[in-house]
Amino acid sequence: MEQQLLLDGENEKSFDIKRLFSKVVKNFYWFLISVILFGAGAYIYLRFTQPLYEVKTNVQVKLPSEGANKIGSAFNGSGGGAEEGPDLSSEILRFQSYSLVGEAVDSLKLHIRVSKVTEKAPKPLALDALPFSIKLKRQDTETESPLYKLTFDNSGYSLATEAGTIKGDYYKPLSINGDQLIIQPKDSMVTALGGQYEFKYLGRQNTIKTYISRIKVEPSKSAGPSILEVTIKDEVPTRAKEFVNVLVYNFDLANLDYNNQALRKELNFLNDRLVTATAEMEDQSKKVRDFKARNQVFDVSASAGQLLGNLPVIDAKKTDNILKSDLLNLVENNIKSYDGQEEIVPNSSGLQDPVLADQIGKYNQLVLQKRAVQDNGASKDPRLPAINGQMEELRTNILKSVQNIRKEVRATSSSLATQERSITGRFSSMPAKEKELAEMNRLLDIKNSLYTFLLQKTEDKKLELAANEIVSSRIIDNGADNATKVPKPLMIYGIALGIGFLLPLVVIAVRFIMNQKVETRQDVESLTSLPIIGEIGNVSKNQPELIITPTNVSSEAEQFRTLRTNISYMALGAKQKTLLITSSKSGEGKSFVSLNLANSIAISNKRVALLEFDMRNPGLAAKLNMEKSIGIANYLHGEASINEIIQPVPSSPNLFFLGCGNPLPEAPGELILDEKVETLFTYLKQNFDVVVVDTPPVGPVSDALTLGRFADISFFVIRHRHTLRSTMKLINKLNDGKKLPRLTLIINGVMDNKEFSYGNDFGYGYGYQAKENRKGWKGITTIRVSNKRSETIN
Secondary structure, eight states, rough: HHHHHHTTTTTTSSHHHHHHHHHHHHHHHHHHHHHHHHHHHHHHHHSOOOOOOEEEEEEOOOOGGGGGGGGGTOTTSSSSOOSSSSHHHHHHHHHTTHHHHHHHHHHTTTTTEEEESSSSEEEEEEEEGEEEEEEEOOTTSSOOOOEEEEOOOSOOEEETTTEEEEOOOOOOOEEEETTEEHHHHHHEEGTTTTEEEEEOOHHHHHHHHHHHHEEEEESSSOOOTEEEHHHEEEEEHHHHHHHHHHHHHHHHHHHHHHTTHHHHHHHHHHHHHHHHHHHHHHHHHHHHHHHHHHHHHOOOOOHHHHHTTHHHHHHHHHHHHHHHHHHHHHHHHHHTTTTTSSSOOOOSOOOOOOHHHHHHHHHHHHHHHOOOOOHTTOOTTTTHHHHHHHHHHHHHHHHHHHHHHHHHHHHHHHHHHHHHHHHHHGGGGOOOHHHHHHHHHHHHHHHHHHHHHHHHHHHHHHHHHHHHHHHEEEEEOOGGGGGGESOOHHHHHHHHHHHHHHHHHHHHHHHHHHOOOSSSSSHHHHOOOOOOEEEEEOTTTTTOOOOTTTTOOOHHHHHHHHHHHHHHHOOOOOTTEEEEEEETTTSSSSHHHHHHHHHHHHHTTTOOOEOOOOOSSSSSHHHHHHHOOHHHHHHHHHHHHHHHOOEEEEEEEEEEEEOOOOOOOOOHHHHHTTTHHHHHHHHHHHOEEEEEOOOOOOOSSHHHHHHHGGGGGEEEEEETTSTTTHHHHHHHOOOOHTTTTTTTEHHHEOOOOOTTSSSGGGOOSSSHHHHHGGGGGGGGGOOOOOOOOOOOOO
């Protein structure tokens, strides 16, 4: 039950903050190296990076109540309908458009860069802040010029390049590689004498792309829905302020041009119709005047006047229908005549159809959105197919709506014609001259009313256009005086030091979490309750395999002596003298432990038999520098007797070796089931004080479990930083199932680790070796003392 609880608690204890902290402390030098490297990188970055100044400006694009007469309100009765608010996404897109930024770059000549040479680094200056003016006419505006160095004196200036130095005169053009340069001194030129400047011309497209990348436009988080926060980065804060001012001004012009296109189209239409109506009215007035003079008829009778009094309402409706027909033709022609370049549909107010008004409003908004995307230089923008699809659908719907309105106009015109014929039929009984004059006067009234209507609409549109001209964006708050330097040195150093500290921490933590191997004694104790009988330090590859000898007092040799003593404390009786050693897999050092444990017991004047039962991967003979000869397999096959396979070890008088045999058996797992194995162990127990059995690992094969019934005590070897923690489950199952007798643990290969009791830092150094070690310490004496223990094995 206790073992099961230990297994269940494995996951809960898999993350040990104390162990992680100890690893961090142990690897402190990596933190120091990382912090120094990242700090040095931050210094180099700040040293060679041109700082930028970040200027934030709040811009009000338009108020919600100011959208009454925009293009989205076409074809409603009042001439426009108010929008709920500005479309900030479209406004942001326009602010960052290629054409708008290009106009600002050209206006401020941002492709011309001049810096003042100082002791630390060149200091960029705005063109307005220079004590001289530069006029440059380039042959190719898209290529960068080399870096020029300008120096001034009273007679002129010198222009130095890698190719050489050119002398120039003030006010006179200087030809450089096809470009013409004119430098004119200002009143403050005296301050520039003796100074040096760097001058370079950047390509126009590259400059535009640079400033587009430096612009950040987003809705203000602390203001209303119509406020945009425009952030611009530049080497000179005053130049950033000028750039924002020019950008907003050009943004206003572009918006006015976009928003007033529909109004201007309708105004042009009205002006054309007004010219036609004026000419028709004047022509009709002349006809009435000539008729009266020729026929001496100056008025009509009362009955004719009464009849004519019923016609003005009909005439007004006919005039309205005529205008509607013309406007419908204008809209239809505009929709049908596009050739891939859509135009704004006229903002006509003579029609009163809310469906058509909504359709044209959406269409115009899509036209502006498409132009903004194209102006931004994205001809293959993924948004364009969706916009084109919506526009095509709206064009179809608009044409259907126009046809429906035209049917209504035709029906109204037919009804009006019927009413007109009924009234005019009553003129047949009147005198011809009087009737003709009445008809002419009626036509004149129609022309007058049409002229008056068009004149009124024209004036309304002019007022609407004038109102739109003052609806523009404006800068609410210009933060040029509070420019922020980018990059910020403190922030860069903070980030660098933070990364320098966190990077080793993350690496150590990830390795700690991903590592599933035994790292500390606590890893073993938390997963099993089996006792740890000994800990053996790590032995380098250049050391001999047999490390324990009568004269060797190294820390590892003393650890085997301690293991020998601990085994003696287990109170083995006279019949308990067979020691079985195994592990979970190859490479954990069970053969190394078997060899040195057997020799440590042999040194204490005990006759020890060392059995090599790992017949699949034998290695003890090589570790003892003994040739392979007949052994256990030969005995089990009946090819040799027990005495013939027992070989004394030359280097240890009390140690006797029983090899696996030669050749190796094909099925060792079946061979060790032979009854002769029991006979072998019986003989060895009778003739030797201790029998040490080296067996194969229990993970891949079951040989060790088969031999366990002949053993009195079993040792499971765990290798530090090699054995997986999941091996503890296997060990617990073996112990719970009584598969191995009196199972205990030996931890092998312990590296310098304070989590273990006997790591290399805690080896024995008492005696001759300690004296040898103290020779190089100039008077500093270090003595390591171990507890003396009884080394008697019963």
